[in-house]
Amino acid sequence: MKILEMNHIKKSFGxxxxxxxxNVSVSEGEVVSILGPSGSGKSTLLRCATFLExxxxxxxxxxxxxxxTTDGGKAVYPARSELHQAQSNFGLVFQNFNLxxxxxxxxxIVDAPIVIQKRDKEEVYQEARELLRKVxxxxxxxxxxxxxxxxxQQRVAIARALAMNPxxxxxxxxxxxxxxxxxxxxxxxxxxxxxEKMTMAIVTHEIDFARxxxxxxxxxxxxxxxxxxxxxxxxxxxxxxxxxxxxxxxHV
Amino acid sequence: MKFLxxxxxxxxxxxxxxxxxxxxxxxxKGRTFVVGFDAEFPPYGYLDENGEYVGFDLSLAEEVxxxxxxxxxxxxxxxxxxxxxxxxxxxSCIWNGxxxxxxxxxxxxxxxxxxxxxxxxxxxxxxxxxxxxxxxKILVVQSDSAALAALEGDDATDENKALAKSLKxxxxxxDYNSAFMNLESGMVDAIAMDIGVASYQLESRNGExxxxxxxxxxxxxxxxxxxxxxxxxxxxxxxxxxxxxxxxFAKIAKEWGLTDSVCLSTExxxxxxxxxxxxxDADIANVQSESVSDGTPKAVKLDFVGVMKQLISGLGSTFLxxxxxxxxxxxxxxxxxxxxxxxxxxxxxxxxxYISIMRGTPLMLQLLxxxxxxxxxxxxxxxxxxxxxxxxxxxxxxxxxYFAEIYRSGIxxxxxxxxxxxxxxxxxxxxxxxxxxxxxxxxxxxxxVTNEVITLVKDTSLAFALAYxxxxxxxxxxxxxxxxxxPLFVAGLFYYIFNFIVAFIMDxxxxxxxxxx
Ligand SMILES: Nc1ncnc2c1ncn2[C@@H]1O[C@H](COP(=O)(O)OP(=O)(O)OP(=O)(O)O)[C@@H](O)[C@H]1O
Ligand SMILES: [Mg+2]
Numbered sequence: 179m180k181i182l183e184m185n186h187i188k189k190s191f192g193x194x195x196x197x198x199x200x201n202v203s204v205s206e207g208e209v210v211s212i213l214g215p216s217g218s219g220k221s222t223l224l225r226c227a228t229f230l231e232x233x234x235x236x237x238x239x240x241x242x243x244x245x246x247t248t249d250g251g252k253a254v255y256p257a258r259s260e261l262h263q264a265q266s267n268f269g270l271v272f273q274n275f276n277l278x279x280x281x282x283x284x285x286x287i288v289d290a291p292i293v294i295q296k297r298d299k300e301e302v303y304q305e306a307r308e309l310l311r312k313v314x315x316x317x318x319x320x321x322x323x324x325x326x327x328x329x330x331q332q333r334v335a336i337a338r339a340l341a342m343n344p345x346x347x348x349x350x351x352x353x354x355x356x357x358x359x360x361x362x363x364x365x366x367x368x369x370x371x372x373x374e375k376m377t378m379a380i381v382t383h384e385i386d387f388a389r390x391x392x393x394x395x396x397x398x399x400x401x402x403x404x405x406x407x408x409x410x411x412x413x414x415x416x417x418x419x420x421x422x423x424x425x426x427x428x429h430v
Numbered sequence: 431m432k433f434l435x436x437x438x439x440x441x442x443x444x445x446x447x448x449x450x451x452x453x454x455x456x457x458x459k460g461r462t463f464v465v466g467f468d469a470e471f472p473p474y475g476y477l478d479e480n481g482e483y484v485g486f487d488l489s490l491a492e493e494v495x496x497x498x499x500x501x502x503x504x505x506x507x508x509x510x511x512x513x514x515x516x517x518x519x520x521x522s523c524i525w526n527g528x529x530x531x532x533x534x535x536x537x538x539x540x541x542x543x544x545x546x547x548x549x550x551x552x553x554x555x556x557x558x559x560x561x562x563x564x565x566x567k568i569l570v571v572q573s574d575s576a577a578l579a580a581l582e583g584d585d586a587t588d589e590n591k592a593l594a595k596s597l598k599x600x601x602x603x604x605d606y607n608s609a610f611m612n613l614e615s616g617m618v619d620a621i622a623m624d625i626g627v628a629s630y631q632l633e634s635r636n637g638e639x640x641x642x643x644x645x646x647x648x649x650x651x652x653x654x655x656x657x658x659x660x661x662x663x664x665x666x667x668x669x670x671x672x673x674x675x676x677x678x679f680a681k682i683a684k685e686w687g688l689t690d691s692v693c694l695s696t697e698x699x700x701x702x703x704x705x706x707x708x709x710x711d712a713d714i715a716n717v718q719s720e721s722v723s724d725g726t727p728k729a730v731k732l733d734f735v736g737v738m739k740q741l742i743s744g745l746g747s748t749f750l751x752x753x754x755x756x757x758x759x760x761x762x763x764x765x766x767x768x769x770x771x772x773x774x775x776x777x778x779x780x781x782x783x784y785i786s787i788m789r790g791t792p793l794m795l796q797l798l799x800x801x802x803x804x805x806x807x808x809x810x811x812x813x814x815x816x817x818x819x820x821x822x823x824x825x826x827x828x829x830x831x832y833f834a835e836i837y838r839s840g841i842x843x844x845x846x847x848x849x850x851x852x853x854x855x856x857x858x859x860x861x862x863x864x865x866x867x868x869x870x871x872x873x874x875x876x877x878x879v880t881n882e883v884i885t886l887v888k889d890t891s892l893a894f895a896l897a898y899x900x901x902x903x904x905x906x907x908x909x910x911x912x913x914x915x916x917p918l919f920v921a922g923l924f925y926y927i928f929n930f931i932v933a934f935i936m937d938x939x940x941x942x943x944x945x946x947x
Contacts, residue, residue: 228854258858265856276851279946280869290855293865324947342855 179206180242181267181346181377182227187236189219189226196222197233198401204346207375211388211409214398215424220381223398224348227379228270229261240267241345266295269339273351275331277323283310283334284319287341295342302341309337313367329360336367346377354383385428389413397421461500464814465491466521469506470605470910472630473686474527477907479732481740486686487525490543493678494669505814506907508897509604510574511798516656518805518812523662524654527624529576531649532583534702538663541707542650543670543694544626548577550642551621551628553613558620561644565596567619570609573602577622580647590646606631607910614638622646626691634913650693652702663701664708671696671709732912737920740908744901745924751821751890751900752928756883758826763833770838781834788831794895797824801896821893825886832882840875841867873943880936887929901925 182204189197196219204210212220225231227238233253238246245264247254255261277286287306291297310316313333323331332352339347352368353361365387371378372391382388388395388409395412397405397420405418416422467475467487475485483504495502507515515521516537527546530539550569552558558567571577580586581594594600601618603609610631612618621628625641632639655663673679674694683692699707732740770781788796801820804810812820844867852862891902899907905921 230850230853262856265854268854270851270854272847272851274847276845276847278848278851278866280873289865290857293861294856322946338855 180204181206181240182379183237183239183242184223184227185237185239186248187223187226187238188234189222189231190234196401197226200236200401200403202227202396202403204377204379206345206377208377208393209372209391210379210394210396211392212379212381212396212398213383213385213388213412213424218398219401220398221350224270224350224379224381228268228348229255229265240264266342267345268348269342269344269346270348271332271335271339271350271352274355275323275328275335277331277335277338279323281322282319283315283321283323283326286323286334287338290338291341291343306337306341309340310334312370313337314363327360328356329363332356332364333367336364336371346379347371349378349380349382351381351383383428385413385425397424399424461498462503462522463491463495463498463500464503464505464520464522465525466505466507466512466515466523467526468509468512468605469907470607471527471627472911473626473688475504475506475525476911477740477904478911479736479740481743486682486688487527489682489686490670490673490679491525493673493682494666497669497672498665503814506897506899506903508895509572511802511895511897514802514805516654518802519656520812520814520817522655523666527626527651528654529579529624529649530652530654530702531576531647532579532585533654536657537654538657538659539655539702540653540663540667540670541694541698541701542652544651544688544691545648545693546576546651546691547625547648548580548622548646549625549628550644550646551613551623551632551639552619552642553616554638554640556619558642560642561593561646562596564593564620566598568599568601568617569597569620569622570601570603570612570618571622572606572609573604576624576649577646578602580649581622587647593646605906605910607906607913607915610635610639610913611915624649626688629687631913660705668708668710670694731914732908732917734920737908737912737917741901741904741917741921741924744899744904745928747893747898747900748887748890748902748928751825751893751898752887754822755825755829755886755890758822759829759833762826762830764837766830766834767837767841770834771841785831785834788828789835793824793828793889794892796828797821797892797895800824800827817896817898821896821898825889825893829882829886833879836875836878836882837871839878840871843874844870873946876936876940876943880933880940883932883936884929887932888925891925 180203182202184200184202187197187200187202188195200223202223212223214220222231226233232255233246235248235251235253236246237244237248243264245256245260278289281289284303284306287309288302291302292299307316307319310319313336315330315333315337318326318330318334323334326334349368353364356364361384365384368378368380368387369391380388392409395407395409396403397412397416397418399420405412405416405421412421413425416425465488467483467485469475469477469483471485473485474487475483478484483506488504492502505521507521512524516524524537527544529546530542550561550564558564571581581590581600586594603612606621606623606627609618609621609623613621625645628641632641653663653666670679674696679692679694680689683689696709701707766781766785769777770785772778772781797820800823801817804812804816848866848870849862852866857866890900893900894903894906897903901921901924905917908917909915
C-alpha cells in the first residue's frame with residue numbers, strides 16, 4: 179500500500195521553476211533515498227510533501243486518500259482540519275534539528291502527543307522513555323537541547339518525530355550539519371529504523387549509507403527525477419549521464 | 431503564572447473602580463466649588479510642611495465655601511493648562527494670585543482684592559540697583575505670567591518694552607523655584623515676579639537677594655471665572671464683601687502677611703466688564719463663622735525625614751502609574767505587534783502609523799490630548815478621577831507602541847524552523863505562538879524590556895502635565911514652598927532606589943530564564 183503519492187508536481191519560486199512535473203511515491207515499509215546535486219529541488223520536494231510549501235499544480239495523496247488536487251491548472255488545498263488529518267501520516271526531521279530550546283529533551287518529545295494528539299500522559303511518557311533508549315539517550319531526558327551535542331540533538335529530533343507514531347518519516351539531510359564522526363551515530367539509528375521496517379524518505383549525500391539501507395533510490399536534477407530504481411541500478415550502474423557525473427564527483 | 435496574571439488584573443480593575451468611586455462621591459454632594467491653583471505659588475497657594483495645600487487664596491476660598499455651604503475642593507493644576515481646565519469645567523475658578531491686567535476680557539472677573547506689583551529680584555551682591563542696570567543682563571520670568579505680559583505683552587508700556595529690548599535675554603521658566611535656582615547659581619541676573627511671592631521667597635532665603643525699588647508695573651489680583659459665568663462670580667463676590675465687612679477678610683490677610691497688599695473694597699461698584707457689583711445676596715443664610723483657618727504664613731524648614739514623609743504619599747501614586755501602565759501596555763503591545771505583523775496590508779499600515787505617532791511625539795503632549803480630547807472633541811465633561819485615568823491611558827497607549835516594536839523584533843528573531851517544526855507536528859498557529867514562540871521571545875526581549883521599564887519609572891514624573899500629584903510633582907511643590915532644591919534630590923534618590931529594585935528584579939527574571947540558550 180502506498181503511503182505517499184505525488185503526481186505531476188509543479189512548483190516555482192517567482193520565475194524560477196524548481197519542480198517540473200515530478201512523480202514520486204513511497205510504499206509502506208519502503209526506504210527511499212533521494213539524491214541529486216545542490217539546487218536540484220530535493221528539499222523543495224520534501225517541503226511540498228509535508229505542506230510547508232504549497233505546490234502550484236499536481237496531486238498529493240496520503241494513504242490512498244487525495245489531499246491536494248488540481249482544478250483548472252491550480253492546486254486546491256483542503257480545509258485545515260483535513261490537512262491536519264493528512265499531516266498525522268508523517269514526521270519530518272530537519273537538517274538543523276529545530277528542537278524547542280526552552281523545552282527539556284523529554285518535553286520536546288511528549289509535548290505534541292499530549293497537547294496536540296491528546297493522548298494519555300502516562301502512556302506517552304513511557305513510550306518517550308523507550309524511544310530515548312532506542313536512540314541511546316536514556317540518561318538525557320532532563321537535559322536541555324543546548325546541553326547536547328549536534329548528534330545527540332538530532333537523535334532527540336528523531337525520537338520526537340517517532341513519538342507522534344507517524345506512518346512514515348521524512349529526513350532532509352539529517353547528517354550534513356554534523357561532523358563526520360558523529361554522522362555515523364545518526365546513520366546507525368536510521369539503519370535500525372530501516373531494520374524495523376519504518377517507512378522513510380531520506381534526502382542524503384551519504385552514498386554508501388543510501389546503498390546500504392535503501393530499497394529504492396531517486397536521482398533528481400534541475401527539478402526532474404532523472405533516474406529511479408534499486409541502489410544497485412542507480413548508484414552502481416547509472417544509465418543517465420548526469421547521475422554518472424554526480425556520482426563521479428562524489429567519489430573523487 | 432496564569433493565576434497570578436488574573437489576580438493582578440483583578441486588583442488593577444479594583445484600584446481603577448476605587449479611584450473612580452472616590453472621585454464620584456466628591457462630586458455627588460451639593461455644589462462643589464473647585465478652586466484651581468498653581469501649587470508652587472506661595473503664599474497664595476502651595477504645599478505646606480504637613481503636606482497640605484494652604485495659602486491666602488485657599489483660606490479665602492475655604493471661608494467663602496463655608497459660608498455658602500459649598501463643598502470646597504482644592505485642585506492644583508498645571509499653570510499652562512489653566513484655560514483648558516476652566517473651559518472643560520474641571521475647575522470652577524482660578525483663584526491664585528491671578529493677575530487681571532492684560533487678561534481683562536479673557537475671564538469673568540471678581541473685583542480686585544490684592545494690589546500687586548511686578549518687581550525685580552536680584553542678588554544682593556550683583557551691583558544692579560535700578561531697572562536701567564538690567565541692560566545686557568539676563569532676566570527670567572515664569573512662562574505665561576503677569577511679569578511676562580508686563581514686559582512683552584500687547585499692552586506692555588513703552589518703557590517696559592524698551593527694558594525688555596535692552597536685556598541680553600528674557601528667559602522663561604515653569605516655576606519660581608527654578609527661577610531662584612537659576613539666580614542663585616548666577617545663570618541669570620534677575621527675576622521679574624509678583625511682589626507677594628517675591629517677599630515670601632526673600633524671607634525664606636536670608637539676605638541673599640533683594641528687590642529693586644523701581645517696579646515694572648502695578649497690578650491687581652482677581653478671581654477668574656469662566657467667561658460668562660457671572661452667577662457664580664456674583665455669589666463669591668457677595669460673600670467676600672461680607673467677610674470684608676465683618677473683618678474676616680482683614681484677619682485672613684494678616685495671617686498671611688498680606689495686610690499691605692489687599693485692596694478689596696465695597697467702593698468698587700463696577701466689575702471691569704462693566705457689570706454692577708451686587709452688595710448683598712438675599713438667598714444665603716447669614717452664617718457667621720467665628721474661626722478662620724489657621725494657615726501658617728512662613729515656611730517651616732523640613733529635614734530629610736520630613737521631606738521623605740511627604741514624598742512617600744506621592745511614591746504611592748508613582749508606583750500605581752508604573753504598575754498599571756505595565757499591566758495594560760504589555761498585553762496591548764502584543765496585540766499591536768500582532769496587528770503590525772498581520773497579513774492584511776491595511777492593518778499593517780494602521781499599526782505602523784500608530785506606532786510612528788506614539789514614538790514620534792512627546793509623551794507629555796499625548797497625555798494632554800488624552801486628558802482634554804473628551805471635552806474638545808466630544809464636548810463630554812470629565813470627572814476629576816478622569817485625570818488619573820487619562821494618565822494611565824496616555825502612558826499605556828504610548829508604552830504599548832514601544833513594547834509592540836520590541837515584541838516584533840523578538841518574534842522575528844526566532845528562527846522560522848521553530849514555526850515549521852511545530853506546524854509539521856500539527857500545532858496550530860495560535861498554539862505554536864503561545865507554547866513555542868512566545869516563551870522564547872520573552873527571553874530574547876528581556877534586555878530592551880528592562881530598559882523600557884526603567885525609563886517608565888522616570889517617565890511617571892510626566893504626569894505633572896495633568897497636575898496628577900505623583901512623587902515628582904509633589905517634590906516640585908515642596909521645593910517651591912521650602913525654597914530649596916533639597917526635596918528634588920530626595921525625589922531623585924527615591925527614583926534611584928525604585929529603579930535599583932526594578933533592575934534587580936529584571937536581572938533575576940533574566941537569570942531564571944537562563945536555563946536554556
Ligand atoms: N523559498 C524560496 N524562494 C525562492 N527560491 C527558493 C526557495 N527555496 C528554494 N529555492 C530555490 O529552489 C531551488 C531548489 O532548492 P532546494 O533547496 O530544493 O534544493 P536542494 O536540492 O535541496 O539543494 P541542497 O542539496 O543544496 O539542499 C534552488 O535554486 C533554490 O535557490
Ligand atoms: Mg536541501
